Amino acid sequence: MASPVFVGQFEQIILTAVLSLGENAYGVTVHAKAQALSHPKSVSLGAVYATLDRLEDKRLISSWLSEPTAERGGRSRRHYKLERSGEQALRESASTAQRIVETIAQSWGGAAWKPKR
Amino acid sequence: MEAEALTFPSPLRREPPALLAKLVLYLIPPAARESVAGDLWELYRSPLHYAFDALRVLPFVIFSQVRRSADLPVLALQGVLLFSLFGIFGTVTDAFATAAILALLLLAGAYRESGRPTAQRAMIEAVLAAGGFAELFGLMAAHSIKPGWYEAPYFAFLGPYMVPLLCLARTFVVLWEDARRPRAISKLSLGEVRGFYQAFEKRAMRRNDAEIVVLLGSGFVLAWLPQHPFMLVSLCAYLATALYLLRNGGVRPLPRGADFAAARDVMQCELTRQHRIRCFVGWLWFVPMMLEIRASLAAGGASRPLALLGAIALLLLCGFFVAWLNRERQGRLQEEIGYLAQVQEQFPSY
Numbered sequence: 484m485a486s487p488v489f490v491g492q493f494e495q496i497i498l499t500a501v502l503s504l505g506e507n508a509y510g511v512t513v514h515a516k517a518q519a520l521s522h523p524k525s526v527s528l529g530a531v532y533a534t535l536d537r538l539e540d541k542r543l544i545s546s547w548l549s550e551p552t553a554e555r556g557g558r559s560r561r562h563y564k565l566e567r568s569g570e571q572a573l574r575e576s577a578s579t580a581q582r583i584v585e586t587i588a589q590s591w592g593g594a595a596w597k598p599k600r
Numbered sequence: 601m602e603a604e605a606l607t608f609p610s611p612l613r614r615e616p617p618a619l620l621a622k623l624v625l626y627l628i629p630p631a632a633r634e635s636v637a638g639d640l641w642e643l644y645r646s647p648l649h650y651a652f653d654a655l656r657v658l659p660f661v662i663f664s665q666v667r668r669s670a671d672l673p674v675l676a677l678q679g680v681l682l683f684s685l686f687g688i689f690g691t692v693t694d695a696f697a698t699a700a701i702l703a704l705l706l707l708a709g710a711y712r713e714s715g716r717p718t719a720q721r722a723m724i725e726a727v728l729a730a731g732g733f734a735e736l737f738g739l740m741a742a743h744s745i746k747p748g749w750y751e752a753p754y755f756a757f758l759g760p761y762m763v764p765l766l767c768l769a770r771t772f773v774v775l776w777e778d779a780r781r782p783r784a785i786s787k788l789s790l791g792e793v794r795g796f797y798q799a800f801e802k803r804a805m806r807r808n809d810a811e812i813v814v815l816l817g818s819g820f821v822l823a824w825l826p827q828h829p830f831m832l833v834s835l836c837a838y839l840a841t842a843l844y845l846l847r848n849g850g851v852r853p854l855p856r857g858a859d860f861a862a863a864r865d866v867m868q869c870e871l872t873r874q875h876r877i878r879c880f881v882g883w884l885w886f887v888p889m890m891l892e893i894r895a896s897l898a899a900g901g902a903s904r905p906l907a908l909l910g911a912i913a914l915l916l917l918c919g920f921f922v923a924w925l926n927r928e929r930q931g932r933l934q935e936e937i938g939y940l941a942q943v944q945e946q947f948p949s950y
Binding site: 509510511527528529530532533536537540542545548551552554555556558559560561567568 | 632635641643656660663665861
């Protein structure tokens with residue numbers, strides 16, 4: 484069995500964005516989704532590119548270029564999709580986050596605290 | 601209001617000014633150019649906003665491409681080499697000069713076009729490099745340097761003879777690599793992937809064994825040469841690399857029970873790792889020669905500025921030679937990895 488890949492919080496956000504966008508995951512849409520996910524913090528488009536590159540190097544996502552389109556000045560989109568190892572990493576991160584939420588809820592009392600949406 | 605806005609065309613221009621778009625395009629490293637330029641175009645609102653977006657995105661994109669293209673062991677080797685070559689100016693200046701050149705090399709790596717150059721481009725580059733070198737020799741001849749200067753064996757070998765040789769070698773390698781370009785296969789079975797992997801494993805093992813023998817042999821020869829600190833550094837580097845190849849140079853075997861995707865993934869990783877080893881060893885072969893040139897310069901080169909210039913040109917030419925060989929391999933590796941990524945599993949028919 485392959486050793487688990489550890490991903491940071493921002494990487495988790497980008498992986499989640501790529502997962503939720505499905506076939507429409509490319510720079511601009513991933514940035515918009517990451518912005519929504521990390522609200523109220525703002526996310527820079529450059530940081531999104533750097534993280535997408537890093538996740539691709541870790542083989543958690545893969546990318547391909549689409550056909551050029553006129554609304555992009557005849558340039559292609561680089562689309563991203565989650566690889567199996569990416570899904571695995573995201574699942575592990577989600578489990579950890581779930582355990583953290585449950586532990587905090589137990590300590591502070593379920594009724595007194597609920598994570599912000 | 602909304603209907604009005606839809607009916608009347610906006611007076612604002614919906615695409616960036618051509619000159620600004622072109623400038624931004626050239627500032628984006630080639631590997632990210634297509635997608636990042638398109639995204640910025642899509643987000644365009646005004647020239648100022650476009651320029652601001654580009655300025656905010658560029659440092660991240662450049663840094664990311666620098667990180668992706670950097671090969672740390674090779675960079676460290678180049679750093680040591682540069683530092684020892686600069687050893688004529690004084691330690692602090694040497695360190696600054698080394699750091700500046702390494703930074704330039706990193707940037708150049710980020711802006712290098714991915715893939716292999718075409719035969720035409722390769723020939724132009726070789727002719728330019730060799731032409732510059734020949735020009736330098738012409739200058740030296742014009743200044744009638746003392747004939748004794750040409751007696752050193754490396755100048756005799758890499759001097760005027762190197763010009764046509766380099767052009768021919770470069771063109772030949774590009775054409776040869778073109779001819780053995782991997783066949784585009786769309787489907788493979790798991791058994792076939794395993795077969796390819798085993799063949800690659802054997803090839804890498806043979807190559808590593810041969811390199812270990814040659815490294816140890818070269819180390820033995822270096823140990824017999826007149827000793828000076830730089831040669832001792834080369835000797836240690838050769839022995840350390842031979843030891844590394846012996847212990848970790850082999851290709852990792854495929855995990856038991858690996859499915860198609862896992863086997864393909866391991867093969868892509870191992871292809872990249874072997875390529876990095878070859879790049880490092882490629883640079884390592886030239887270390888003693890470069891250090892020898894530097895040592896002879898230190899022994900009396902400062903009093904002959906043209907000889908110093910010639911030796912620097914020679915070193916640059918050696919660097920060019922190793923760099924293009926590595927670039928060829930890198931391009932071929934990218935092609936192989938790209939083909940592998942596209943290959944789908946072919947289920948055996950029952």
